[in-house]
Every structure is written in structure tokens, then in C-alpha cells.
Amino acid sequence: MTKESTSRTRKPKRGQTREALMSAALELVVKKAPFSALSLREVTKKAGVVPTAFYRHFPDMSALGLTLLDESFRTLRQMMRQVRQQELPNERMLRGSVETYFTYVRNNRAHFLFVSKELASGTPTMRNAIRREIRMFTNELAMDMARFPFLNHINAEDLQMMAGLVVNNVTALTQEMLELEEIDETGQQEVLITAEKQLRLIYFGVGMWRSDKSHS
Amino acid sequence: MTKESTSRTRKPKRGQTREALMSAALELVVKKAPFSALSLREVTKKAGVVPTAFYRHFPDMSALGLTLLDESFRTLRQMMRQVRQQELPNERMLRGSVETYFTYVRNNRAHFLFVSKELASGTPTMRNAIRREIRMFTNELAMDMARFPFLNHINAEDLQMMAGLVVNNVTALTQEMLELEEIDETGQQEVLITAEKQLRLIYFGVGMWRSDKSHS
DNA sequence: GAATAATGCGTACAACTGTTCACTTATAGG
DNA sequence: CCTATAAGTGAACAGTTGTACGCATTATTC
The missing domain is CATH 1.10.10.60 (Homeodomain-like)
Structure with a gap:
């Protein structure tokens, strides 16, 4: 370092x-x-x-906070890059992505915890910075999905909605993971399995989705 | 003044x-x-x-906090009761449930905000109390689903997983909603629409789910 | 109406806070 | 080696904090 x-x-x-x-x-x-x-x-x-x-x-504490946030984002983006450079979503690679992601979470526990807490309770500046970052992730995920032939019958808005669904859920699972003691190996394994199942279920739902469906 | x-x-x-x-x-x-x-x-x-x-x-501030938490829980449970006493999940009643829920959120903004912040940044005592409450909601939802003939081919563990998926997302959407200004009517409407779509997508995924599926 | 309990007020104090300032010391560049 | 600059020190400040204490007022009960 x-x-x-x-x-x-x-x-x-x-x-x-x-x-x-x-x-x-x-x-x-x-x-x-x-x-x-x-x-x-x-x-x-x-x-x-x-x-x-x-x-x-x-100059003051809040500057320290911003710097810390920046450092955390570097970690997050690095992780994102690694997850994305695997192949695009299909049932088989789901497990791999999930494992890559949660390994990152475990190896950077402090940063994730920091971001997680600040997202809810930080200053507006911090919260907005984090939410912007998350939105970026969501957009990238949506774009990845758009490049997938399997999904090209779904319009942009709905892709965004689906990406949001995934990100929401992964975020929640991350917080769940962070609540566990670092030692609690079996608990972490359970979260991992649940994550994989939930994402698979979403995957099924996506397969059934028709963007032209009436929804009013 | x-x-x-x-x-x-x-x-x-x-x-x-x-x-x-x-x-x-x-x-x-x-x-x-x-x-x-x-x-x-x-x-x-x-x-x-x-x-x-x-x-x-x-006796001290933390006692105030606990009392506040209790008060918030009463609000949450009341809401839960109202949502649950509607019919069980099917595509048609989804919108109704979503609207009931988010109306509650809006009408009890302060309590939801309090809980949301404490969930991430409160004392361990507070965080645990809240997580226990959320787990209770999840369990009740899973039980409701279990009583549904449509889903009786799904085992208990997977029902729990599905309920978790729903709760995770509703929680995330709630926080998203709370970030919006109270005045931002259109923003809130958007969240509501997204919520409905995401839950419908989950509904589809649930329909495709087979508990005996091999997942290793 | 008097007695008792509940509740609010004001003072006081020690602990901690952020920040200033003038100072010493270590390091880098010439 | 000398010196300019960066980095760490310690004392001092004015505010804020939690909490203890005794007194004053109100509400309630007999």
C-alpha cells in the first residue's frame, strides 16, 4: 500500500x-x-x-468524511468492475457474481459499513453522493442487461426497474451480511445462498416480463 | 414568538x-x-x-429513544394489520397493497424516517429491536403465502426467502420514498409505480419457482 | 382546604468539544 | 551544512454537554 x-x-x-x-x-x-x-x-x-x-x-471533520467516502467508492468501483467483467447474466454465472461480490464485502467490511451507515444517517451531502453512486451502478447494470439479446424485447424504463430491483436487494443483503459477526461463517454462507436464490427468482421473473403489459 | x-x-x-x-x-x-x-x-x-x-x-436519552422506537412499532404494526387484512397476493390486489403501504409511509413520515435511520446507525440494542420487528413481518408474510393454494408446492425455506425478497425491496423503496421531499408528488408517484412493477415481477418469479430445483 | 406527589426551574460543576496561536522539531532541496 | 517548509506540540479559549441538588409550583387525593 x-x-x-x-x-x-x-x-x-x-x-x-x-x-x-x-x-x-x-x-x-x-x-x-x-x-x-x-x-x-x-x-x-x-x-x-x-x-x-x-x-x-x-480543514475539519466533514472533509475527513468526504475523503473516507471517496476511498470507499474506489473500493466499490473496483468491485463493480470485477463483477461486470464476468459474462452477462445467465443462470449459471449468477453464483459466481454473488460470490465475487460478497467476498469483496467481507474483505472491505469497514468501508461497506461506513457507506451503509452514512447512506442512512450522514449529512445530505454524503447521502446524495452515495445515492448518486448507487444510481450509477444501477444504470450500468441496466445497460449491461440491454446488451443481452435475451432481454431486447424489454424497454429501457423496465430494464431500469429490474436493475433497481437487483440493486435494492443486494444492498439489503449487504447490510444483513454486515450485521453478522466476522466470525459467523455459517451465517454468511446462509446469506449467500439466500442471495443466490433471490436473484435467481428475479431472473425467472425477468424471463416472464412483457414490457407492453398494461399497468394502469 | x-x-x-x-x-x-x-x-x-x-x-x-x-x-x-x-x-x-x-x-x-x-x-x-x-x-x-x-x-x-x-x-x-x-x-x-x-x-x-x-x-x-x-432516565436518559437512550430511554427516550427506546420509547420512540416503541411508538414507531405501534404505527408499523397497525399498518401491517391493515395491509394483511386485504385479500392474499394475486396480481390484482398488488396495487392496492402497495398504495395502502405507501400512504402509511407518507402519513407517518417521521416515524419511518426515525426507524430507517436507527436501523443503520442506532445502538446495537435499537438495531436488534428493529431487525427483530422486520423479521416478524417477514415471517408473517411467509405464513400468509403458505396459506395460499397457489404456492403450496413451495417449501417453507423458500417461502421465507421469497418473503425476504419482498420485504427487502419494500424497505429499500421506503427509504427511497423518504428521501423525497414531502411536496414531490410526482417523484412519489414514480416510486409507487416502480414498486408495483417490481413486486409484480417478483410475483412472476414466484410463479416459476420450483422448490425441488437443484441449486448447487 | 390541607397534605402529598408530581413536575418544572435555576444554579452549579466537571468533562468534553472545536479552534486559535505561538512554539518546536523533522525533512527535503539547494 | 543550511535553511525553508511541512508536521507535530501544548496551552488556552469559549461553548456545549450531562447531571446533581434544592427550591417552587402545580395537580391530586383525602
Whole structure:
């Protein structure tokens, strides 16, 4: 991870305090409270630094939050890319995607937890940023689906609706997963199985869908 | 604004301060921050009462939170009852249920918002209470489905999975709805339409489901 | 109407908050 | 090696917080 230390420093405190602050905050969010409940002093204490040092790296707490959010998004997009570069939806690859996704969730528990909490309880700025990101995912999923011959009898609006259905459900399952203890292997396995079944069921529903159906 | 006499006046409040505290807190949660970020003094100020008066009604803030949660649950259960006493799922009554539900959401915006925020960012006690409640809803829905001849070829586990799918999505849509301004009539209408379509799609998927399907 | 319980008020205090400022120290570039 | 800059320190500030205490007022019950 750290690749910018280019000098022989006995006490390598170069750009490292900034990261210490970020991971301290992340840790506190995970094991304590929503980000908005963190105090600047609390974070600096956990980072092993005096309160005023904070200002050398961030103008205020909300800037830290935004940076943290950005970092989380990088994780999310990376995951998204990996899931998408598998083949397009069919019953067989469903399991693979689900596993890839939830492996990511488990390996980046802190980031997902942070985003999940902020989505519900963050400042409007944060909430909007997250929702925009989720909407982007949904759009990309809808576009992927559009490229699938199997689905080209479905209009754009309905594809969006279907993508939304998938994303909603995956989001909910992610939160469910995050509630489990990290150790609870069997619980996580259950969520995974449920996820796969639910997505398969959606897949069936999509197969039955007719966009020209009257709905008024 | 406040025209109360300056110093030693007592306002004729009977059991009414307690409620003032509760609705003050609820209001603050709605328009400001997660409950955990509220301060006792803030709440009492908004309720038009001196800080120490708080202790005449609650031992501390978290007790207020629990009470608020309880109140919200009463709303939720009442809604659930009303939705359930309609006929069982078929394509025709879907719209009715969806409308009943979201009307409730709109009419009890504050409570739903409170629960929604606490679900993600509340204390473990709160989160667990809410999740238990949601699980109860899911179970009841699964039981309702089980009584439906149309579905009696589906085993209990899969019924649970399906009920979970519905609840997950309704939950997500509820949060989406709560993000909209109260005035945004067209936005709310859109969510409603999407909700109906998504549930119909699930309905189709359920129709295709075979519990004996191999899934490994 | 007097007694008792319930409720609200004001003061007080210690703990914690964010932020300022002047200061020391470490590091990088010349 | 010297120096300019970046990064960390400590003291101090004004606000806010939760809560304890005693007193004042009201509501209720006899």
C-alpha cells in the first residue's frame, strides 16, 4: 500500500498521520457510532496524535468524511468492475457474481459499513453522493442487461426497474451480511445462498416480463 | 414568538411535557441528524422545557429513544394489520397493497424516517429491536403465502426467502420514498409505480419457482 | 382546604468539544 | 551544512454537554 517513502527516515511520520487519522475514524465508525457522532479529538486520540495536528491534514471533520467516502467508492468501483467483467447474466454465472461480490464485502467490511451507515444517517451531502453512486451502478447494470439479446424485447424504463430491483436487494443483503459477526461463517454462507436464490427468482421473473403489459 | 411571562411563570402542563419531549426528538431526527447525535439539552430546548425537567420523564436519552422506537412499532404494526387484512397476493390486489403501504409511509413520515435511520446507525440494542420487528413481518408474510393454494408446492425455506425478497425491496423503496421531499408528488408517484412493477415481477418469479430445483 | 406527589426551574460543576496561536522539531532541496 | 517548509506540540479559549441538588409550583387525593 505505502509506496511513497523514498527516504531514510528514522521515524517515518511522513504522510502517515493522514492515513492514521483516516483509519482511526473508520475504525471508530465500525465499532462505535455513525461518523457524525465522532469528535475530532476522539479521532486524533485514536490516531495517537494531538488534536491540533488534525488541521495539518483536513480543514475539519466533514472533509475527513468526504475523503473516507471517496476511498470507499474506489473500493466499490473496483468491485463493480470485477463483477461486470464476468459474462452477462445467465443462470449459471449468477453464483459466481454473488460470490465475487460478497467476498469483496467481507474483505472491505469497514468501508461497506461506513457507506451503509452514512447512506442512512450522514449529512445530505454524503447521502446524495452515495445515492448518486448507487444510481450509477444501477444504470450500468441496466445497460449491461440491454446488451443481452435475451432481454431486447424489454424497454429501457423496465430494464431500469429490474436493475433497481437487483440493486435494492443486494444492498439489503449487504447490510444483513454486515450485521453478522466476522466470525459467523455459517451465517454468511446462509446469506449467500439466500442471495443466490433471490436473484435467481428475479431472473425467472425477468424471463416472464412483457414490457407492453398494461399497468394502469 | 414565545410570549410567556419572563421569570417565575409555570405553564399549565399536565402529562404533556413527556409527549413534547418525544415529538421534539422526533422532529430533530427528521430534520437534522441521527438520534445518537441529539443532545439532551437540544431536545429539552426544542420542547420548551428546562434541561433538568427531562429527568422527570426519562432516565436518559437512550430511554427516550427506546420509547420512540416503541411508538414507531405501534404505527408499523397497525399498518401491517391493515395491509394483511386485504385479500392474499394475486396480481390484482398488488396495487392496492402497495398504495395502502405507501400512504402509511407518507402519513407517518417521521416515524419511518426515525426507524430507517436507527436501523443503520442506532445502538446495537435499537438495531436488534428493529431487525427483530422486520423479521416478524417477514415471517408473517411467509405464513400468509403458505396459506395460499397457489404456492403450496413451495417449501417453507423458500417461502421465507421469497418473503425476504419482498420485504427487502419494500424497505429499500421506503427509504427511497423518504428521501423525497414531502411536496414531490410526482417523484412519489414514480416510486409507487416502480414498486408495483417490481413486486409484480417478483410475483412472476414466484410463479416459476420450483422448490425441488437443484441449486448447487 | 390541607397534605402529598408530581413536575418544572435555576444554579452549579466537571468533562468534553472545536479552534486559535505561538512554539518546536523533522525533512527535503539547494 | 543550511535553511525553508511541512508536521507535530501544548496551552488556552469559549461553548456545549450531562447531571446533581434544592427550591417552587402545580395537580391530586383525602
